[in-house]
Amino acid sequence: MKIVIQGLGEMGASLALSLNAQPEHQVIGVDQDPETLKHALNQGLVVETAAQLTAVASQADVIILATPVSGIIQAIHTLAELPLNPDVIITDTGSTKRDILTEVDRHLGHVAFIGGHAMAGTHLSGVTAANSQLYQQAPYFLIPNQKGQAALPKLQDLFAPLAANFTTMDVTTHDRLMAMISDVPHIAAFALMNAAVKQLGDASEFGQYVAGGFKDTTRIAASDPKLWTDVLMSNPAAVIASNQQLIAELTAFNQALATQNTDQLLRLIQSAQKARQNL
Amino acid sequence: MKIVIQGLGEMGASLALSLNAQPEHQVIGVDQDPETLKHALNQGLVVETAAQLTAVASQADVIILATPVSGIIQAIHTLAELPLNPDVIITDTGSTKRDILTEVDRHLGHVAFIGGHAMAGTHLSGVTAANSQLYQQAPYFLIPNQKGQAALPKLQDLFAPLAANFTTMDVTTHDRLMAMISDVPHIAAFALMNAAVKQLGDASEFGQYVAGGFKDTTRIAASDPKLWTDVLMSNPAAVIASNQQLIAELTAFNQALATQNTDQLLRLIQSAQKARQNL
Numbered sequence: 001m002k003i004v005i006q007g008l009g010e011m012g013a014s015l016a017l018s019l020n021a022q023p024e025h026q027v028i029g030v031d032q033d034p035e036t037l038k039h040a041l042n043q044g045l046v047v048e049t050a051a052q053l054t055a056v057a058s059q060a061d062v063i064i065l066a067t068p069v070s071g072i073i074q075a076i077h078t079l080a081e082l083p084l085n086p087d088v089i090i091t092d093t094g095s096t097k098r099d100i101l102t103e104v105d106r107h108l109g110h111v112a113f114i115g116g117h118a119m120a121g122t123h124l125s126g127v128t129a130a131n132s133q134l135y136q137q138a139p140y141f142l143i144p145n146q147k148g149q150a151a152l153p154k155l156q157d158l159f160a161p162l163a164a165n166f167t168t169m170d171v172t173t174h175d176r177l178m179a180m181i182s183d184v185p186h187i188a189a190f191a192l193m194n195a196a197v198k199q200l201g202d203a204s205e206f207g208q209y210v211a212g213g214f215k216d217t218t219r220i221a222a223s224d225p226k227l228w229t230d231v232l233m234s235n236p237a238a239v240i241a242s243n244q245q246l247i248a249e250l251t252a253f254n255q256a257l258a259t260q261n262t263d264q265l266l267r268l269i270q271s272a273q274k275a276r277q278n279l
Numbered sequence: 280m281k282i283v284i285q286g287l288g289e290m291g292a293s294l295a296l297s298l299n300a301q302p303e304h305q306v307i308g309v310d311q312d313p314e315t316l317k318h319a320l321n322q323g324l325v326v327e328t329a330a331q332l333t334a335v336a337s338q339a340d341v342i343i344l345a346t347p348v349s350g351i352i353q354a355i356h357t358l359a360e361l362p363l364n365p366d367v368i369i370t371d372t373g374s375t376k377r378d379i380l381t382e383v384d385r386h387l388g389h390v391a392f393i394g395g396h397a398m399a400g401t402h403l404s405g406v407t408a409a410n411s412q413l414y415q416q417a418p419y420f421l422i423p424n425q426k427g428q429a430a431l432p433k434l435q436d437l438f439a440p441l442a443a444n445f446t447t448m449d450v451t452t453h454d455r456l457m458a459m460i461s462d463v464p465h466i467a468a469f470a471l472m473n474a475a476v477k478q479l480g481d482a483s484e485f486g487q488y489v490a491g492g493f494k495d496t497t498r499i500a501a502s503d504p505k506l507w508t509d510v511l512m513s514n515p516a517a518v519i520a521s522n523q524q525l526i527a528e529l530t531a532f533n534q535a536l537a538t539q540n541t542d543q544l545l546r547l548i549q550s551a552q553k554a555r556q557n558l
Contacts, residue, residue, distance in 0.1 A: 119490040139488045165487070180478045181489045185496040188467055190551035191528035197550070199459045199524055203557040208444070209418045210460045210558065211398040213499045217464040220492040221555040225548040229541060236536045243533050245478055247526055249470035254522050257515045262508060269504040272469035275482040276500040279489065 001158065004060040006030040006053050006075060008040050010121060011093045012066030013130035016045040018161045021132070025158075028056050036127045045130055057082050062158060064116075065092040069230065073103050080107035089151045091116045096178070096234040097143050101171045104145050112151040115143035117174065118164060119182075140164035143171050179238035184246055186228055187239070189221035280340040280437065285309040285332050285354055287319050289400060290372045291345030292409035295324040297440045300411070304437075307335050315406045324409055337362050341437060343395075344371040348509065352382050359386035368430045370395045375457070375513035376422050380450050383424050391430040394422035396453065397443060398461075419443035422450050458517035463525055465507055466518070468500035 003019055005012045008031045020027040029046035030053050031037050037049040050056045053075055057063060063079070065072045072092045079090065091114045094100050104113045120138035122129065140162070144152055156166055169177075193203070196214075200206040232239055249268075256265040282298055284291045287310045299306040308325035309332050310316050316328040329335045332354055336342060342358070344351045351371045358369065370393045373379050383392045399417035401408065419441070423431055435445055448456075472482070475493075479485040511518055528547075535544040 119488065139490070141488075167488070177479065177485065177488060180475050181485065181493045184474070185471060185493050187529060187532045188471055189496055189555075190548050191525055191532060192464060192467055193551040193554040194528045194531075194547065195463070195521065195524040196459050197554045198528075199521055200456065203554040206456070206460065207558040209398065209420075209446070209456060211418070214460045214464050215558070216495045216498045217468055218555055218558070219495045221551045223548075223552065225545055225552050228548050229545045232532075232536060232544060233539070233541055236539070240533050240536050242474065242478055243529055243536075245474040246470055247529050247533075249473045249477075250466060250522055250526050250529070252473075253466045253470060253511075254519050254526075257511060257519050257522075260512070260515070262512055265511060266504055266508045268473065269469050269502075269507050271476070272472040272500045273502065273504050275472040275476050276468075276497055278482040279486040279494070279497070 001025050001061040002028065002059055003062045003064065003158075004028045004030060004053070004056050005046070005064045005066055007065065007067035007071065007093075008036050008045070008127045008130075009066065010125050010129035010131070010134070011118070012064065013040065013045055013127045014132065014134040015064060015066065015093075015162070016040065017043075017130045017132050018135070019158070020045055020047065022161060028060070030056060031127075039127050043130070045127070053078055054082060058084060060088055061085060062155070063088060063090045065090070065094075069094045069096060069100065069234065072100055076100070076103045076107055079111075084111060088112070089114060089148070089155055091142075091155060093118065096231055097141075097171050097174050099234055101143060101145060109145065110147070112147045113145045114148040114151060114155050115141075115145075115171070117141040117143070117178075120164070135162035135164040138164050140166050141174055142166055142168045143174055144168065175235050175238045176242075179235055179242040180245075183232055183235060183239045184242040186220050186223060187232070187243055188246060189218045190228075193218050193221045280304050281307065281338055282341045282343065282437075283307045283309060283332070283335050283339040284325070284343045284345055286344065286346035286350065286372075287315050287324070287406045287409075288345065289404050289408035289410070289413070290397070291343065292319065292324055292406045293411065293413040294343060294345065294372075294441070295319065296322075296409045296411050297414070298437070299324055299326065301440060307339070309335060310406075318406050322409070324406070332357055333361060337364070339367055340364060341434070342367060342369045344369070344373075347506075348373045348375060348379065348513065351379055355379070355382045355386055358390075363390065367391070368393060368427070368434055370421075370434060372397065374461075375510055376420075376450050376453050378513055380422060380424060388424065389426070391426045392424045393427040393430060393434050394420075394424075394450070396420040396422070396457075399443070414441035414443040417443050419445050420453055421445055421447045422453055423447065454514050454517045455521075458514055458521040459524075462511055462514060462518045463521040465499050465502060466511070466522055467525060468497045469507075472497050472500045
């Protein structure tokens with residue numbers, strides 16, 4: 001199959017590496033950066049390159065949009081204007097799905113689109129971060145549009161070399177799950193750092209006293225602010241609801257403490273411990 | 280010096296190991312469990328053992344109370360009734376200090392007492408967890424009573440082989456610091472697990488989807504419920520205040536999301552990221 005991948009960052013380049021290694025596939029890389037394309041070609045991640053999606057999209061059996069979300073949405077608009085292979089499957093790697101699926105419904109409803117979101121990625125970035133193990137054992141969510149439903153087996157077959165754990169779900173379930181297991185944990189880490197600074201002053205002062213518990217709980221507070229502002233803003237309803245649930249649970253701890261209700265406090269901690277052990 | 284250590288769990292046994300290795304000191308171990316005492320003697324952690332503090336306390340130059348907090352408070356009452364070396368220094372290893380210092384003021388005001396709290400410890404327990412590196416580089420808080428002030432240099436000299444980072448502070452500062460850097464992070468981890476279960480159902484179901492961020496942020500939710508109920512209940516005022524600060528910060532995120540105030544959201548995340556990087 002001819003596979004066009006737009007965006008050869010860590011996610012896209014790792015897909016290219018795994019797929020281009022299969023003799024039955026040819027990966028064509030699209031990227032704004034000429035050096036990235038040169039590197040991808042030299043390292044055998046792709047067999048061909050193009051600066052623009054418009055130059056190669058029409059010949060593709062599969063198109064993978066692996067840029068930031070704003071670029072994916074732009075590409076959806078671009079693809080809507082192009083003649084495409086009638087059996088083409090389009091997928092993406094964006095971590096938020098509602099905006100993307102909405103744009104697809106508006107402009108690409110006639111095409112099999114399968115939104116993709118892998119819970120994978122490291123602190124590395126760019127084409128040099130290409131890693132054939134990146135998706136191994138990682139949860140990988142597939143969110144098809146109506147026409148994409150029938151194409152699911154074909155895409156999962158193509159992606160088999162990734163050895164990811166694929167789960168198909170609808171966009172509302174995906175957003176609700178992400179809000180609770182990814183977005184709100186980030187907010188909790190951010191809020192804990194901000195609360196500590198307000199209570200104790202500069203982190204370079206109180207930092208000398210913190211142990212592993214504080215460090216682990218706040219590790220993801222070091223995440224990129226611009227990226228996380230975009231992520232949270234693209235999923236506000238579900239994030240607000242999950243965050244409100246967290247606030248309610250924290251309030252229950254303060255109520256137990258204020259009323260010296262030891263039994264209630266013990267129960268709250270026991271249920272949390274049990275859940276954490278079952279994770 | 281003759282050093283009596285009551286409680287040969289991980290904390291006490293590790294102290295015994297480091298101190299008994301110094302030729303100028305003799306460590307006497309006290310523990311309810313005969314097997315623990317036998318093991319400590321066989322491994323050279325102590326030169327002598329006793330089942331009861333009353334049997335050996337009077338000959339001690341230094342007494343280290345290394346049991347759970349309830350046992351430390353009981354030992355303070357016991358020591359108040361015994362003839363002690365007039366220059367004795369008593370210290371402890373309890374993670375909460377207000378109750379202990381209050382009991383000391385009531386019953387042992389005539390003695391040099393230096394409350395101790397090391398930010399050290401692993402998931403291991405018991406005498407077999409003795410580890411000469413346990414306190415290395417760890418923050419180690421010293422909270423003296425009035426008579427204990429003058430004895431600080433002597434205790435720090437004795438504890439030099441631990442290679443810990445000693446800081447002297449008063450009990451209010453200690454409790455406020457602990458509430459924010461240890462107690463509330465635990466509550467946040469507990470509350471996040473409880474919120475996730477309420478939103479998503481059983482952890483053995485949604486657990487397959489979680490990535491490293493969720494796992495790190497909730498790692499300490501697996502801590503011992505009984506121990507943490509005691510810890511939180513012994514420091515309620517400071518914990519409630521710090522938890523309220525966390526709730527206020529989480530609420531600020533929801534307000535920014537609800538009003539689509541992207542600039543405000545970005546500022547909240549930027550301040551958290553900066554603080555985390557300065558830790």
